[in-house]
Each structure stands twice: as C-alpha cells, then as structure tokens.
Amino acid sequence: MENFSQRLLRRAASTPSRVAVQLLQAGQPDHTLTYADLCAHAAGYAAALAAAGVQPGAVVIIILQHGAALLAAYWGVVLHGAVPAIMPFLTEKLARERYLADLASLLRITQPAALITYAAFKNEVRAALPPEASVRAVLLSEAVTPAAEWSAAALAGTRADVQAVALLQHSSGTTGLQKGVALSHRAVLNQLQAYGGALQTSSADVVVSWLPLYHDMGLIAGFIMPILSGMLLVLLSPFDWVRRPALLLQAISTHRGTLSWLPNFALNFCAQKIRDRDLEGVDLRSLRALINCSEPTRAESHTLFAQRFAASGLARGALATCYAMAENVFAVTQSEPGSAPNVDVVDPAALSRNENAQALRTLAGGTQMLSNGRALPNVQIEIRSADGATLPERHLGEIALRSDCLLESYYKRPDLTSGAFSGGWYLTGDLGYLADAELYITGRKKDVMIVGGKNIHPHDIEDLAGAVAGVHAGRVVAFGVFNAERGTEDVVLVAEADTPATAELAAAVRDRVNRGTDVALAAVHLVPPGWIIKTSSGKAARSANRDKYQAAVAGTEVR
Amino acid sequence: MTTPTDISNQLAAQIATAVLKTPLHPPLPNAALISSGLIDSFHLVDLALFVEDTFGVQLDDGELNAQCFDSIAQLTALIVQRQAG
Numbered sequence: 001m002e003n004f005s006q007r008l009l010r011r012a013a014s015t016p017s018r019v020a021v022q023l024l025q026a027g028q029p030d031h032t033l034t035y036a037d038l039c040a041h042a043a044g045y046a047a048a049l050a051a052a053g054v055q056p057g058a059v060v061i062i063i064l065q066h067g068a069a070l071l072a073a074y075w076g077v078v079l080h081g082a083v084p085a086i087m088p089f090l091t092e093k094l095a096r097e098r099y100l101a102d103l104a105s106l107l108r109i110t111q112p113a114a115l116i117t118y119a120a121f122k123n124e125v126r127a128a129l130p131p132e133a134s135v136r137a138v139l140l141s142e143a144v145t146p147a148a149e150w151s152a153a154a155l156a157g158t159r160a161d162v163q164a165v166a167l168l169q170h171s172s173g174t175t176g177l178q179k180g181v182a183l184s185h186r187a188v189l190n191q192l193q194a195y196g197g198a199l200q201t202s203s204a205d206v207v208v209s210w211l212p213l214y215h216d217m218g219l220i221a222g223f224i225m226p227i228l229s230g231m232l233l234v235l236l237s238p239f240d241w242v243r244r245p246a247l248l249l250q251a252i253s254t255h256r257g258t259l260s261w262l263p264n265f266a267l268n269f270c271a272q273k274i275r276d277r278d279l280e281g282v283d284l285r286s287l288r289a290l291i292n293c294s295e296p297t298r299a300e301s302h303t304l305f306a307q308r309f310a311a312s313g314l315a316r317g318a319l320a321t322c323y324a325m326a327e328n329v330f331a332v333t334q335s336e337p338g339s340a341p342n343v344d345v346v347d348p349a350a351l352s353r354n355e356n357a358q359a360l361r362t363l364a365g366g367t368q369m370l371s372n373g374r375a376l377p378n379v380q381i382e383i384r385s386a387d388g389a390t391l392p393e394r395h396l397g398e399i400a401l402r403s404d405c406l407l408e409s410y411y412k413r414p415d416l417t418s419g420a421f422s423g424g425w426y427l428t429g430d431l432g433y434l435a436d437a438e439l440y441i442t443g444r445k446k447d448v449m450i451v452g453g454k455n456i457h458p459h460d461i462e463d464l465a466g467a468v469a470g471v472h473a474g475r476v477v478a479f480g481v482f483n484a485e486r487g488t489e490d491v492v493l494v495a496e497a498d499t500p501a502t503a504e505l506a507a508a509v510r511d512r513v514n515r516g517t518d519v520a521l522a523a524v525h526l527v528p529p530g531w532i533i534k535t536s537s538g539k540a541a542r543s544a545n546r547d548k549y550q551a552a553v554a555g556t557e558v559r
Numbered sequence: 560m561t562t563p564t565d566i567s568n569q570l571a572a573q574i575a576t577a578v579l580k581t582p583l584h585p586p587l588p589n590a591a592l593i594s595s596g597l598i599d600s601f602h603l604v605d606l607a608l609f610v611e612d613t614f615g616v617q618l619d620d621g622e623l624n625a626q627c628f629d630s631i632a633q634l635t636a637l638i639v640q641r642q643a644g
C-alpha cells in the first residue's frame with residue numbers, strides 16, 4: 001500500500017498540470033493550484049522543516065487561516081514525513097488569553113517539534129510555549145516559497161510506514177483540543193477506498209466545499225479525499241460562506257460540482273437566507289450528492305432545502321445522508337447516492353425512553369427519522385444495550401463499530417483510548433437503531449452538544465460561566481435545545497445567581513462564554529440558589545435541567 | 560421620515576428580540592456586537608436581511624465584520640450614509 005506522500009507524488013507525476021484545487025476567495029481572483037504547484041509549494045515547506053531539524057514522525061501544528069498557505073503547509077508536513085495537526089486560527093471574537101491557554105494545552109499534550117504560522121503571530125505563539133517546550137522551530141509561512149527544484153527521493157515522507165500515524169484531528173474548544181484523534185496512513189487510505197466505493201466516485205467528480213479544514217468533514221471529504229483521489233476540489237472559505245451562503249450554490253453551478261458536504265443546519269441556513277436574486281442563473285443539475293453529515297440529520301431540513309432549490313435544478317435524490325466521526329477517519333455509513341434516504345416513522349414515546357431498547361413500531365403521525373444509510377463495506381455496526389449485549393434490529397442502543405479505518409489512539413492519551421474501546425469495538429457514545437441494515441440516529445449517550453456541526457463540550461462553557469462574579473460557583477449547567485427553525489441545537493446556560501438576578505449579570509455571563517468559546521449562547525437563564533437539579537451523573541443532570549428549563553420558559557420571556 | 564434615533568431603536572429592538580431573546584433588555588448603542596461574540600456569524604446574515612428589508616439599504620457580505628461596524632451606533636451611521644447616497 002502507498003503512503004500519503006507516495007500517493008500525492010504519483011498524482012503529481014502522472015498529471016502535473018491537472019488542477020488539484022480551485023481556491024475561491026471573496027473579493028479576490030480565483031487561485032488555481034495544479035498538482036505540480038501544490039507539490040512544489042509543499043516541497044518548500046518540507047525543505048524548511050528539514051532545515052530546522054524537525055524529525056520525520058514528529059507532530060507539526062499549523063496555525064494558518066483558510067487559504068493557499070494552509071494547503072501547501074499541510075502537504076509540506078506530510079512530504080516531510082511529519083504529522084500535521086491544524087489549530088484553528090484566532091477569530092474576531094475569541095478572547096486572546098483563552099485562545100493562547102488552549103494552544104498551550106494543545107502543545108503540552110501533543111509535544112510538537114514545530115509550528116507553522118504568520119510572522120505577525122509569532123510572538124504570541126512563542127509566549128504560549130510551555131517552559132520545557134518540545135518545539136524546535138516556529139516556521140513563518142511568509143518565508144517559505146515553492147521549491148524551484150525538488151526530487152521525490154529526497155522527501156522523507158515517501159519512506160513513511162503506512163501503519164504510522166499520518167495526521168492528528170482535533171475537535172474544537174478547550175476539551176476538544178486535548179483529545180487528538182491519531183490516524184494512520186493505512187486507516188485514511190482504507191477510508192478513501194471504501195467511501196469512494198460507496199459514493200461511486202471517479203476522477204470526473206468535482207467536490208465543492210466551504211468547510212473548515214480543522215473539522216473532520218472538511219479535512220477528509222473536503223480536502224484530503226479529493227486531492228489524493230484525483231477529484232477537482234473547489235474550495236471556498238467558511239468565513240465567506242457564512243456571510244453569503246449563496247456562494248456555495250453559485251460555485252456548484254459555475255464549476256459543475258458533483259459532490260458537496262454540509263452539516264444539517266446549513267440546509268436550513270441556505271433555504272432561509274439566500275435571496276432569489278442570488279439564484280439567478282444558478283443551475284444545480286450537475287450535483288450528484290449533497291451530503292448531510294456531522295450533526296443529526298432531519299427529514300424536515302431535507303424537505304425545506306429540496307423545495308427551495310428544485311427550481312434551480314436540484315435533482316430529486318441529490319440530497320443524501322452520512323454518519324461520520326473522526327475516530328473512523330470520517331464516514332461510517334452513507335445513503336445510496338441518487339436516491340432520497342428512507343424516512344422511518346416511529347412512535348415518539350418509544351424514542352423518549354431512549355436507553356430502554358424499546359422495540360419500535362411504525363406509526364402514522366409519528367416522528368420522522370431520516371436514514372443515514374448502510375455501513376461502508378469495511379465497517380461493521382452493532383447496537384449495544386446498556387449492559388453490552390448486542391441488540392436486534394429496531395432496538396435502541398449505543399452504536400458500536402469495527403473497521404479497518406479506526407483511530408490508532410487519542411494521541412498521548414492512553415487514559416481516553418482504553419475507555420473508548422470494548423473488545424476491538426469502538427463505542428461511539430451515539431444512540432440509534434438499525435432497520436433493514438440502515439442506521440438511524442436517535443440521540444447521544446455522551447455529554448457533547450453538536451451546534452452547526454461542531455462538537456461543543458458543556459464543561460468548557462460551565463467552567464467559564466461559573467467563574468463570573470455573582471454566579472454561585474459550581475451551580476451552572478449548559479445544555480443543547482433543538483431549534484427546529486435553525487435545524488441545529490441552541491446552547492442554553494442556566495446559572496444560579498448569588499445576588500438577585502439582573503440583566504447586567506446575564507450580560508456578563510453571556511460575554512464571558514461568547515468570548516471564551518466558539519459558540520454564541522442562545523439564552524442565559526438566571527435562577528435563584530437551589531434551582532439546579534444535581535445528580536451523580538452530569539448527563540442525567542443536564543437532561544433533567546433541560547426539562548425543568550423548558551417547562552419554566554414555556555410561554556414566558558427568557559431573561 | 561426615519562431619524563437616526565428611529566433606526567437605532569429599531570436595530571436594538573430587532574437584535575434584542577431575534578438574537579438575544581431579551582426583548583426587555585435591548586443592547587446599548589455603543590455595545591460591541593461582533594467583536595464580543597454577541598452576534599454570531601449566522602445572525603449577521605439575518606441582520607443584513609433585516610437592514611435591507613426595513614431601511615432599503617444593501618450591506619455587502621464583505622461589510623459584515625467588526626471593521627465595518629461593531630455597534631448599533633456604527634451600523635446606524637452606515638445606514639444613514641447609504642440612504643443619503
């Protein structure tokens with residue numbers, strides 16, 4: 001089996017002038033990168049890493065904004081045989097001290113040999129380095145130019161063992177950055193082969209993506225897969241897309257896009273926020289599959305999107321679903337391309353008794369569950385009861401999976417790694433059921449919230465809110481409340497106030513959380529001491545407090 | 560005619576109702592909206608649509624950032640300037 005570098009260099013050798021990436025940037029001309037361009041620029045980074053004494057196999061953290069330098073730096077780390085990990089760049093709202101504290105803990109755990117960032121950011125990065133730092137070099141992207149000449153044989157990445165770790169993938173936030181999913185070359189390439197088969201991909205496919213590369217969906221489906229599999233990648237910036245969602249559909253139309261991935265909320269966002277004038281001339285007939293993935297998929301969102309864009313040529317059956325996670329590289333299941341995913345109508349009462357392995361029955365007027373399709377050919381799925389027994393079809397339980405593309409470990413976190421597996425099966429923490437071998441997701445056993453496709457850890461929010469003066473320490477709870485209009489979860493925080501609750505205190509809590517995380521709170525609900533329900537399990541407490549909150553605010557104003 | 564104060568009040572009421580869900584506590588005219596994270600990127604698009612529908616002024620997507628406006632007062636000034644031009 002080839003490794004990453006061999007695969008990339010083979011593409012560059014056989015089709016050097018083929019376009020690998022068309023980078024679209026608002027207000028600037030498109031930037032076209034052929035395989036030869038990409039490899040030359042990446043080879044420049046590989047040479048800079050070698051010159052700095054960075055050893056193959058070491059971790060290199062990349063802190064660059066979405067753009068050409070990020071793409072080249074990533075493959076440069078790969079060609080040097082080192083292990084890339086992307087740290088999201090500082091955003092407009094995130095407090096600098098919080099960001100640098102998160103960076104420091106990422107550096108402490110991953111022990112990188114080098115960082116790649118901008119000259120303007122160098123001093124701040126240096127300040128975040130822990131005293132006994134492993135970091136040999138901070139490379140500046142401005143100083144790295146494409147290599148005028150380079151030879152494949154001189155690149156250490158061509159000698160990387162396929163069983164070695166190829167990359168680290170982190171989810172966002174303080175907790176997520178301390179849990180890097182380590183994936184081997186073999187695992188990633190096994191995923192690409194299995195997933196490419198499920199989607200029946202070919203070199204005629206054109207992937208259009210606005211997803212950030214630090215997220216598994218953006219990194220694998222919207223970056224590594226198209227480049228290593230020889231499909232044209234048309235890449236937009238997430239910052240441009242969120243301000244003008246029509247850009248995605250316009251790019252699909254202009255570049256005859258065939259495949260695109262988005263989280264569920266983006267279907268609602270596009271259907272609701274795009275103006276008709278931005279759809280003039282937009283033709284979506286080229287689209288084979290627009291794949292809803294990374295947060296619970298909703299039948300209502302598919303209906304909304306399909307109705308809004310049918311007039312633009314969106315094919316019936318182009319909307320697809322996928323269940324994915326970084327721990328399996330990416331996809332676990334995929335619905336059949338070209339046909340709309342099945343909808344299973346079930347009794348909502350059975351769903352609400354989540355962990356009781358309740359047999360489901362089909363019921364008119366019940367809850368519409370959208371199928372996530374069948375397991376990829378290299379993946380086995382089982383549904384487990386609370387005591388670990390394998391359950392039959394149409395029984396709710398925890399989703400366990402086994403495949404040839406699972407993570408090697410949570411990087412340098414043996415404590416987390418051992419707890420994630422049971423007898424070779426990875427326990428996902430997601431709840432669902434199988435029907436006709438298709439997977440339906442019903443909820444989560446773990447605490448994490450999923451907001452706009454991003455995993456958000458409630459502890460991160462509670463720690464920040466609990467430190468605000470006037471909030472009773474330790475008496476805060478954060479949870480997600482599904483917002484049907486947005487098609488994703490709203491984050492709500494309930495806090496007990498030491499003093500009479502005021503609008504100023506609520507505003508201070510909101511500000512602390514908004515500036516300390518990458519979510520914006522939808523509501524801050526201040527309550528008197530003793531309001532919050534405490535139990536031995538954080539998960540149970542969150543769900544009990546969510547119920548109490550929803551009962552309290554029903555029909556009243558949220559402060 | 561719509562005065563700058565009317566515009567400012569309408570913006571504050573819209574943000575309080577649609578974004579913050581605190582209709583009794585509208586944000587102050589000079590409170591930071593974007594750099595504070597009070598309005599996330601998704602709500603910025605809503606705000607641009609509201610401005611267009613209510614005041615007949617188009618905001619370019621390149622203007623939806625804290626450099627162009629970060630408060631109700633600054634957004635009001637931008638709207639007044641556009642309406643005059």
